Amino acid sequence: MEQTTSRPAPVRDGLGVGLAVGLSGIAFGAAAVTAGLSVAQACVLSLLAFTGASQFALTGAVAAGGDLLAATLGALLLGGRNTLYGLRLADLLRVRGPRRLLAAQGVIDETTAVTMAQPDPGSARTGFVTTFASLYLTWNLTTLAGAYGTSFLGDPGVLGLDVVGPVAFLAILWPRLAEHAELRWLAAGAAAIALSTTPFLPPGVPVLLSAVAALVVMSR
Amino acid sequence: MTLWWAIAVVCAGCYALKLAGLAAPRRVLDHPRVRRFAELVPVALLAALIAVQTFTAQGGLSFDPARAAGLGAAVVALLLRAPFLVVLASAAVVTALARIFLG
Numbered sequence: 453m454e455q456t457t458s459r460p461a462p463v464r465d466g467l468g469v470g471l472a473v474g475l476s477g478i479a480f481g482a483a484a485v486t487a488g489l490s491v492a493q494a495c496v497l498s499l500l501a502f503t504g505a506s507q508f509a510l511t512g513a514v515a516a517g518g519d520l521l522a523a524t525l526g527a528l529l530l531g532g533r534n535t536l537y538g539l540r541l542a543d544l545l546r547v548r549g550p551r552r553l554l555a556a557q558g559v560i561d562e563t564t565a566v567t568m569a570q571p572d573p574g575s576a577r578t579g580f581v582t583t584f585a586s587l588y589l590t591w592n593l594t595t596l597a598g599a600y601g602t603s604f605l606g607d608p609g610v611l612g613l614d615v616v617g618p619v620a621f622l623a624i625l626w627p628r629l630a631e632h633a634e635l636r637w638l639a640a641g642a643a644a645i646a647l648s649t650t651p652f653l654p655p656g657v658p659v660l661l662s663a664v665a666a667l668v669v670m671s672r
Numbered sequence: 673m674t675l676w677w678a679i680a681v682v683c684a685g686c687y688a689l690k691l692a693g694l695a696a697p698r699r700v701l702d703h704p705r706v707r708r709f710a711e712l713v714p715v716a717l718l719a720a721l722i723a724v725q726t727f728t729a730q731g732g733l734s735f736d737p738a739r740a741a742g743l744g745a746a747v748v749a750l751l752l753r754a755p756f757l758v759v760l761a762s763a764a765v766v767t768a769l770a771r772i773f774l775g
Contacts, residue, residue, distance in 0.1 A: 472755065479760050493679055500683035503690075505718065510682050512725050520678040524685075530717055531686040536710040538693020539700060547694070556691035612767030615742035618725040619763040621718045622743070626750045628715060638712060639719035646720035650728045662720035666712035670705070 462575040465566050466582025473562050474590025476620065480507055481598025483617045486609075487515035491599040498595035502588065503560050505624060506531040512617045513656050522656025529663065537564040544568075544576045558584030561624070634669065641665040737774055742767030 477498060484494035489511060497507045506527040513523030538559045544567060547555045558580065566583040570576040602613065629636050642662035649658040700706060726743050728734060745766035749759040 472757075476756055476760065479757075489675065493675065497679055497683065501679075501686040503686050505714070506682060506686055509717075509721055510678065512721060514675065516725065516728070517730065520675065524678045524681050526717065526721075527682045528685045528689070530714060531682075531689045533710055533714045534686070534690045535693035535696075536707070538690055539696055539698075540693075542694050542696070542698070545694070552694055553691070556694050557687060559690040559694060610768060610771065612738070612742055612764035612769075612771070615726075615739050615746075615763045615767040616760050618722045619743060619746040619760055621722045621725075622746055623750060623756050623759045625715065625718045625722070635712075635715050638715050642716035642719040643723035646724050647727060647733060650724060651732050655731055659717060659720045659724055662716050663713055666709065666716045669712055670708055 462566070462570050462579035463582050465569065466579050466584075467586050469562050469566050470583045470586025470588075471590055474587045475594055476504070477591040477594030478598035478601075479616045479620055480504065480511075480591075481595040481600070482602040482613045483508060483515075483620075484511045484595075485599045485602040486613050487511040487617075489514065489599075491596070491603055494599040495592070495596055498592050501527075501531075502557055502591070503531055503534060504591075505561075505621065508617050508620055509659075513659075515614070515617070516655050518655030519657070522654065522660060526656060526659050529660065533561075534559050537561070540564065541567060541580070544573055545580060546573075555580070555584075558588070560587075562587055638665055638669050641668070738767045738770035741770040 480498065481491075481494050484497070484507075485491065489497075494511075497510070501507055501510075509530050510523050510527040513526060514520070538556065541559060541564060545555055563580050563583045567576045567580040570579045605611065605613075625639065629639060642665040645665055646658040646662045649661055653661070722743075726736075726739055729736070742763040746759050746763040749762045754762070
């Protein structure tokens, strides 16, 4: 069979991941408005925070009527993994000055996955830029569409949209749980800590407390 | 703390966290405990968020059969290796249908 594509692999990988994952901005927009955020607030989060798990975490806590300080801390703790991605990508991207300030916004799960999968630094940079650009554009347009569409619904619960937030977390978590039994125990332990402390602590705090489970796993 | 303030702090904080990694000295990552903690914490937080958002309401434990059914549908979709959006859509559809049939 002949070569079926003239595009280099990093561009193909980047566009595929960027467009497919970017579409789930619809789910974020819908979840945010369901939680009580305005369309503008949902869009600002997608434009400036631009990291799905933290965005879903903040809106989820708002939906639960949680304490905003705890919700903010939870969202930032989740954003902490991007710091580790940045540490790994720094060697590959080698960006300085203003370009580093721009590239930083693109350091998330999906861009890291595509960038690390490339065979050489040149392809890695192309993969990063392609994934970042296509995902950023799609994620923000679909956030607007999801938020705007949902704002016309009287009760989004009728469409089952309130389940989208936790299910998005489950889908993000799934590949890691499928690979390691230790992580399944960690997840079960963290869920148990959060549920068992919910009746006694302000909303949002039980989720932060569940990080203790990570310390327990580390100390073994 | 108003919602806009929370959003502003999350936006600024998330950007700072991304930039910190890209600009940090290389040797930070060489510390195995830093690497391990960063790998484990998101798993714990995400699992806790799933549990809390599915099985609690107004600061107490609560069981919503429709929401639980939606989460179950998502697990089935994930086991069948469905794409991300299909997983989300099947959970929402099952939750909506369960609300219709369970009242």
